[in-house]
Amino acid sequence: MAPTIYLHWSATPYNWVRSGLYHTIVAGDGHLHRLHSYTIDLNAHTWRRNSNAVAISCACMGGRPDPWSMPPTEAQIEAMCREVAAVARSWDWQAADIRIERVMTHAEAASNRDGRVMHDNYGPVAWGGTGERWDFMQLRKGGPADGGEELRRRVRALLSVEPDPDPGQPALAFRRRATMAARGTELAVEIDANGTSWALAADLLSLYDIPYEWNPAQRRILIGSTDIAPTYREDGVQASIGHPLFEMGLQGGNAPVILRGILRNDRAWCRVLEFAEEFGITAFFQPFALGERRGG
Known part of the structure; x- marks a missing residue:
């Protein structure tokens, strides 16, 4: 079975970094913190879905009492999608391979929206769950509940063209x-x-x-x-x-x-x-x- 990439937010400030939970954490400015090799499993990111999986998390949504006072930044979302595309390329995936079964948000995983019933639904209440996890159900406050599909569209678009690490910035010489x-x-x-x-x-x-x-x-x-x-x-x-x-x-x-x-x-x-x-x-x-x- 092909591995799955799970997309999270950490419910923390933008500069939060901690090893052991996610393979990569994306800071508020889009800076990537690669913490663990993608070749190994971590056991605490997505309940009953940690095997044969990669976890990438944006450090955001740590506002109190309103998480949306610290929303995912555009720099984070772009960097996360670029990293997913890079991992996908390393596994020889094509744009057509970016489906919910292979790239999904924690909200989707918690709600078993890939069709695999791995556990009770602890996802968004709007999807019949208990509301414990709703990572990237929406990408912005008040936005549509299609965050996962929007992220996959962006990854597919990146895979449809040659990789460009940073348009307009020359390579280190x-x-x-x-x-x-x-x-x-x-x-x-x-x-x-x-x-x-x-x-x-x-x-x-x-x-x-x-x-x-x-x-x-x-x-x-x-x-x-x-x-x-x-x-x-x-x-x-x-x-x-x-x-x-x-x-x-x-x-x-x-x-x-x-x-x-x-x-x-x-x-x-x-x-x-x-x-x-x-x-x-x-x-x-x-x-x-x-x-x-x-x-x-």
């Missing part, structure tokens, strides 16, 4: 090559237009003796280490950077994502300082250099 000191040796880096240093992920991992495995089909680097706690930083690499992305995540458990980087000429690059901060490596400045892993 490396401006010059350089070297920097890292653990007492020279590390080759590339400097982008913002002055950010990038290095090959394989070079950094090998330099610090961190075991890893590259999965080209999933564009993932799996890290075989137990002493890393991802920070889920606010400035994670986004698709708008204009290059295909890869993710670096921990093996086992709920496969938390440590960081994302870019694929350039079929090689995986990540930001040096972000790598250092995630892996507990001492960083020095003026000039920028890396020392040893703290505690290692």
